Amino acid sequence: MKGPRHLGELQLAILRALWQQGDSAVSDVHAALRDRGLALTTIATMLRKMEEKGLVAHRENGRQFLYRARVAPELVQRNLVSELVSRLFDGDPLELVNHLLRAGEIELDELDALRRKVAEAERNAPRERP
Amino acid sequence: MKGPRHLGELQLAILRALWQQGDSAVSDVHAALRDRGLALTTIATMLRKMEEKGLVAHRENGRQFLYRARVAPELVQRNLVSELVSRLFDGDPLELVNHLLRAGEIELDELDALRRKVAEAERNAPRERP
DNA sequence: CCTCGATTACTACCATGGTAGTCGTGATTC
DNA sequence: GAATCACGACTACCATGGTAGTAATCGAGG
Incomplete structure (x- = not known):
């Protein structure tokens, strides 16, 4: 693939x-x-x-x-x-998110909402670990 | 510019x-x-x-x-x-973050730490509004 | 049948990013 | 002052993404 x-x-x-x-x-x-x-x-x-x-x-x-x-x-x-x-970003994905925040492309509360949503989803269907 | x-x-x-x-x-x-x-x-x-x-x-x-x-x-x-x-991502930056999470490129707690860090920084040096 | 319209195949072409070879120039060293 | 060296300029070239014109095919309608 x-x-x-x-x-x-x-x-x-x-x-x-x-x-x-x-x-x-x-x-x-x-x-x-x-x-x-x-x-x-x-x-x-x-x-x-x-x-x-x-x-x-x-x-x-x-x-x-x-x-x-x-x-x-x-x-x-x-x-x-x-x-x-x-x-x-030197291969660091977190730096990308950091950039989005600093550039004002996303807001803290949006991030927070997303974080909660994903945490919720994960609780319902936990990731399989390889 | x-x-x-x-x-x-x-x-x-x-x-x-x-x-x-x-x-x-x-x-x-x-x-x-x-x-x-x-x-x-x-x-x-x-x-x-x-x-x-x-x-x-x-x-x-x-x-x-x-x-x-x-x-x-x-x-x-x-x-x-x-x-x-x-x-x-249809112009939605949040979808990018969502992707990073689902693809396992970043973890929830990393995101959380970053969120805290940025919130802290913002408190010390608040954004000027255009 | 025969023509018309719709549709795709074939192909030539252009712009651009990238690659490297060759040249001129000026400094260094004896 | 002549030979050598380091450095960048200039230029030709190639591969590729993108663009569109032209030809071939086939069904429909008369």
Whole structure:
């Protein structure tokens, strides 16, 4: 289960569309990204390239190709975040949270609420330890 | 005060070296990144390109060029993190923290300790409001 | 049948980050 | 003062992400 290391901007946007919408025709993805004003063929090409890399897969439905993501959002998030953390915060994830606080992106009470929520969830479904 | 949007991998590493070491000759930066096995000229070229973009500046010291970063680490962090958050977590920074917890990158008690520490610091030096 | 419209495949192209080779210049040393 | 060395500048080059034009295919409607 290797992680995709160098996702481009557009590729990530396409993955997000697929995650959100499930199986999608090229035109569906194109519609989801219409704010970018890209040609339909651009999306099609990108999907084909991404299939070569194993990021997506397709099945045929009549004339259409229905694409789906082959990588889980959690996996992509894990890779991208940990890459950012190592590049920017010396590999210390806590420093990232610290940054968010100091930059005013999150507030103490929000953090507190989240902390409580997660603690609650953990109590109900305890993590298995490897 | 614009933020550099698309920092490459090497450029960020160079910036980190400059932040850490202060004014540095090309050879200093090269030494700091020796694990990558790059040529000295690669570093020199990169620094020149980065100077064109306003990321670094240099002054002459005898024969040497001493480079320094012209962008603050906080600014770069803010841009890169907020870009990641918008790309990956729908612009919600709290979702990022949530991810860190679920992925086991940080632990609840670490978060708690940090929360306390920041609250303490805030008490001593309250935030100015814009 | 034959044409039209929708759809994807193929392919050429561009911009950019990154890499390194070669050159000029000035200092050092004998 | 000539040979050598250290250093950065300049430049050519490559790989890759992204962009879009053109061609091929196939169903539908007459």
